[in-house]
Amino acid sequence: MGSKKVDRRIKYTKMVLRESFINLLEKKDISQISIKEICEDADINRSTFYAHYNDQYDLIEKIQNQLFENIEMHLSAFTQNDLPIVPVDMVEQIFECIQENARLCKLLLSERGDLNFQKRVLMLVYEKIISDLTRGGTISKEDAEYIYAFTLTGCIGAIQKWLNDDMNKSPRFMAETIIRLTTLVL
Amino acid sequence: MGSKKVDRRIKYTKMVLRESFINLLEKKDISQISIKEICEDADINRSTFYAHYNDQYDLIEKIQNQLFENIEMHLSAFTQNDLPIVPVDMVEQIFECIQENARLCKLLLSERGDLNFQKRVLMLVYEKIISDLTRGGTISKEDAEYIYAFTLTGCIGAIQKWLNDDMNKSPRFMAETIIRLTTLVL
DNA sequence: GCTGTTTAACAACACCGTGTTTAATAAAAA
DNA sequence: TTTTTATTAAACACGGTGTTGTTAAACAGC
Known part of the structure; x- marks a missing residue:
């Protein structure tokens, strides 16, 4: 195996x-960050680096792949027992995986982070959470801070989509949509 | 002036x-993108580039500053007449500003975009929309797609905050929070 | 418009990281 | 032990970088 x-x-x-x-x-x-710098720090010959990676960006992609494989393994082990999948538990699993790789995740998601990684996390969250949550229901209590974080980046997502769709909706429509979603959550 | x-x-x-x-x-x-490349395309000496910018990243930051000054001007002109500020109108203004700078905004917000820019847009949205929306109210109609975009990136925002707070909340709490916010919107 | 002064743009320079190739060495696998 | 293979050091041409003093253009005052 x-x-x-x-x-x-x-x-x-x-x-x-x-x-x-x-x-x-x-x-x-x-x-x-130069390749030379990485190799000197690792005490590895530069030629050896090129034997495995093309450049820094290739390296970071491989690191991300490894991370996602790790997470996928955890999740598949979680869903393998044919018990009914409880969404809350599934999400909890994801957060636990993130916690286990906290240092790396924090690095890739923070200010100097990687947009590519953001997108992959987005896809993971979509596949594991959103698609399984086509039911309605009132969610109860919360910390106001997290709702803010949720709402703020949610607005950005809507703006991105709007631009990707070549703005085939009017600004008015977008404004109303954003306001709607925002007040709905708050 | x-x-x-x-x-x-x-x-x-x-x-x-x-x-x-x-x-x-x-x-x-x-x-x-190398500085040499930019200068050759612009038919400008490389030394001249260094007289104005440090590197590509400095240049993109200056471009962003110009964009944000532009947007701020539009918005201040909008709020200067002492009429009551209608949030929907304000947001509409922002979207119109974005539309006017569509090419640049799309560039900075898309796949190969700039995380720094995302953050600045986030701040703008926060200052102009969220902070003025401390009232509740049911938002009515919508296109399902935009709600998805909103929800997906909203989850990412919550995860980022969670990591920045050194995960002082349990995965369980986060899972419940995400589920709550998600189902609330859907 | 013509002057001298200021300053922006320029060409040339030395420097450094890159990516590749060679042969030699050391370590793992069979 | 023998075979295989990864790492290494060295050298290489190449190209992008950042800074130098020089040239040319825009500016201010008359």
Whole structure:
């Protein structure tokens, strides 16, 4: 099952490269991090880096892939027992996965984060939560702060969609929609 | 009023640099765009670029500043007549401003977009809409698509906040909060 | 409009990171 | 042990970077 045929040297190289890269990402933007810098920090030859990755962006993508594979594994193990899937539990699972990879997730989602990662998280959330929640129901209590976070980025999502649709709705319609959704939540 | 003391050469230089840069941004990611490339496209000496900007990221920030100043001007002109501010109208104004700068906004908010810009739009939306909407009320009709866009990015906002708060709430609480907000809107 | 002064744009320069290739070495796998 | 293969060091051409002093154009005063 587990492909244990991976050379130990490769394991080590990838490990230290990822570690050094993540350390650097906590200090500065990815665009300011040179491959030379990563290799020096990891004490790995630059040629070896190129044997595994094309550049920093390829490396960060591989790291993201690994993270998502990890999360998918957790979730599939959760849904494998044929019990009825309780949405709340499923979401809880996702948050637990995020918590387990807190350092990396925080890095990829924060200010200097990665828009590509945001999109992938968005897709994950969509697949695992939203699509299974086609039922209505009143949600009860909350911390006001989280509703704000929810509402704020929700507005941005609507604006993005509006632009992607080449603004085939009027500003008026959009304004009303945004106001509606906002007040609905608050 | 207008500071017309700006050298015509500077005006031209900045204009063509911004134009070339935006053209390139429509083709590839900012990280793949070299300063040399921008200058060749604009037919401007590289040294001249450095006289005005530090790098590509400085340039995009200046472009964003200009955009936001533009939007702020529109909005202040809108609120200057001491009529009561109708939130819907205000939001409509914002969307009209976005529409006027559609090309640039779409660029900065799309896949290859800028997280920094997202944050600034978020702040603008917060200041102009959310903070003025501390009243409740049922919002009526809608296009389902926009609610989805709103909900999806809203979840991401909650996750980001959760990570920024060092996850001082339990995964369970977060799961319940997300579910609550989601079903509330749907 | 013509002047001298200011300053923006320019060309040339040294520097550094990149990506690739070579042969040599060391370590893992069979 | 033998075979296979990953890592390494060194060298390479290439291209983008950021700064230098020089040239040319816009500005202010008359």
